[in-house]
Amino acid sequence: MRKKTVYWLPETSLLVILAALFMICSAVVRIVYYAGERYVSGGTIAFQILLPVAANILFALLLFTCGRDRFYRTAIPVWLGCMFFAVKAAGFPSLTHMLLCLLLYALVAALYTATVTGRIPTQALLYPLFALPLLYHVFIEDPVKLQGQTLRGWLPEVSVLLCMAALLAVSVSIRKKKTGEGEYVRRFGDRCDGRRLRSLSPIFAVSPYIMKTRNTSQNFIEDHIECSNMERYIQEKRAQGMEQFGVLHVILAAYVRACAKYPGLNRFVSGQRIYSRDGEIEVAMTVKKEMRTDSPDTVIKVYFTPEDTAASVYDRFHAKVLEVKNAPEDTGFDSLARVMHFIPGLVLKFVVWLLEVLDYFGELPRGLLRLSPFHGSLYITSMASLGIPPIYHHLYDFGNVPVFCSFGKKRRVRELDGDGTVVVRKYVDCNFVTDERIVDGFYFASVMRYLHNLLHDPWQLDQPPEEVARDVE
Incomplete structure (x- = not known):
């Protein structure tokens, strides 16, 4: 051809x-x-x-x-x-x-x-x-x-x-x-932030018309990770100079690696069509410049690739956090929110409706998509920094984020060892809210097992993946 x-x-x-x-x-x-x-x-x-x-x-x-x-x-x-x-x-x-x-x-x-x-x-x-x-x-x-x-x-x-x-x-x-050998060439139906998947089974093609919103398509998954290996891994990384390396970075690196093996995790639904982000993994997180109740929130958005390791994930994420915390001015999203704040209520409703219509047809400008935390692969939040268990955070109907991850503080559990001895182990609870329209339950279960394995043995994240799988056509 x-x-x-x-x-x-x-x-x-x-x-x-x-x-x-x-x-x-x-x-x-x-x-x-x-x-x-x-x-x-x-x-x-x-x-x-x-x-x-x-x-x-x-x-x-x-x-x-x-x-x-x-x-x-x-x-x-x-x-x-x-x-x-x-x-x-x-x-x-x-x-x-x-x-x-x-x-x-x-x-x-x-x-x-x-x-x-x-x-x-x-x-x-x-x-x-x-x-x-x-x-x-x-x-x-x-x-x-x-x-x-x-x-x-x-x-x-x-x-x-x-x-x-x-x-x-x-x-x-x-x-x-110039295009590389095997490089995908965009065509009608694709978005600037995703490639339309055209070979999915009919049930996937029809489901966005039946389950019309992300909120009505949510599934809730929880996992409990025994974190003794993770703690040793974190100590090693901090000894190597990554002073702020923590559970958040391990979970992020594991999620990025899961996207490399299971590219369906990096899909999204928009305009009642299913798309793949392919080689770009977009992660958003809400952060505070200071840990005070009166400190304003802001949102960061970090971009990863399936080839990333734990070190590169840490470097990119930590650099973005420092950039926001040390910046004298607001982020682009803060500035956009401030502009919208001054628009009268009825006009603002029309503006948001217009943005939704443009998003439905894939016409939102790339610059606006880059600013929006509602468009991405994953939204993650740390309840550990607040000292509370993880919540189940709803997905946003505006935008196209298909997965919300929340993890909580470490907790101690007394358990019986193999010989009947009572031992104390630490666990981190991780909750996921997912859009069930992007992949089926078996696929999500495979992802969760793989994530659990990576978090139990995080040293796998030190090397790039041997192979990066590509999503279906």
């Missing part, structure tokens, strides 16, 4: 910025023109104003939100634009002219889509596709057609010319991306 070409856009390129400006100006010019009309029919509003303006704005937004890794999505507004031109062509007096225009618009939509999805290995065909009609309009048709027109009469044609110029600028700016 021939390998597909992958295209991307440098969003800081001058031509890309100009293309976005051209599209926005095209929308503005069209709105200005129709704002001066005394009467506008419903059909005109729908097909001559709303449709092209939506295509303009969506194209401009996608250049910056999807240009780098999902450039193929720009085909959507191009199809919308071709629909606008097709509706416009339906009113042409000449049947031959109308049919030729419809064929041209179909060719534009098909050729652009085939190019940006990688089916055509060169973007060179797009140059004449957009340049020739632009030159024809500017130098042949428009000087005759618009002769004697007022400035306002030129506005609809200016709007069209701006669209053509934007598409030509984007075509010139397209770059080819």
Whole structure:
């Protein structure tokens, strides 16, 4: 099977910025023109104003939100634009002219889509596709057609010319991306934070429509870890210079290792579809800058890979904690929360609803996903620092975090040894709340057994995994 070409856009390129400006100006010019009309029919509003303006704005937004890794999505507004031109062509007096225009618009939509999805290995065909009609309009048709027109009469044609110029600028700016052997190439249906799983059994495909929210899909799992080996391991790590190394880091490292062996653990449900994060494991945690009841909370988000060891997990997590605690200013999430705090209640409800709609369709900007603690692989909380047992923390319906882990303080238990002697052992209790829609019960049970084994013998976490499993297609 021939390998597909992958295209991307440098969003800081001058031509890309100009293309976005051209599209926005095209929308503005069209709105200005129709704002001066005394009467506008419903059909005109729908097909001559709303449709092209939506295509303009969506194209401009996608250049910056999807240009780098999902450039193929720009085909959507191009199809919308071709629909606008097709509706416009339906009113042409000449049947031959109308049919030729419809064929041209179909060719534009098909050729652009085939190019940006990688089916055509060169973007060179797009140059004449957009340049020739632009030159024809500017130098042949428009000087005759618009002769004697007022400035306002030129506005609809200016709007069209701006669209053509934007598409030509984007075509010139397209770059080819080098992909490694076996590297996954994103396609329609994928999100910027996940790859859609298309080969799951029908029961998994249907279950998000039946169990619609994470709160109604929760399962509760508890585990009790005998921690004598873990304590020795922690002492060794602290002796090696990792002064703050503790139970939290062991659990995190074990969870990351579990994701390497059982990649289904790193799935999530969004828009009633199941996705895999593949090689990125996102962990969020709420922290206090000071251990006082009046100290404000903040949220950190740390990124790991399946190849991480206990040492690399500690380094990344500890560095992030120090960054937040020592920072004189608030984190990005704190700043975002403060801005939303000043929005009036009813407006805020609309803003959150809009964010949920964008998230449903996978349109939340990557920058916002990076800030959001509600989007990730795992949310973890330590009750040990509070001196209490672990809680069962609910999952958030907003976002897509599929697992919440809570662990408590160590507790002593008197038990009978093999020879009948009473011994005192220490345990750490770990509670997990999981979204049952991502994998089945047998899979979760296998994960829990593996986690238990890692936490009982944490020295396994000193070396990278021998193999990193990849989730299904």
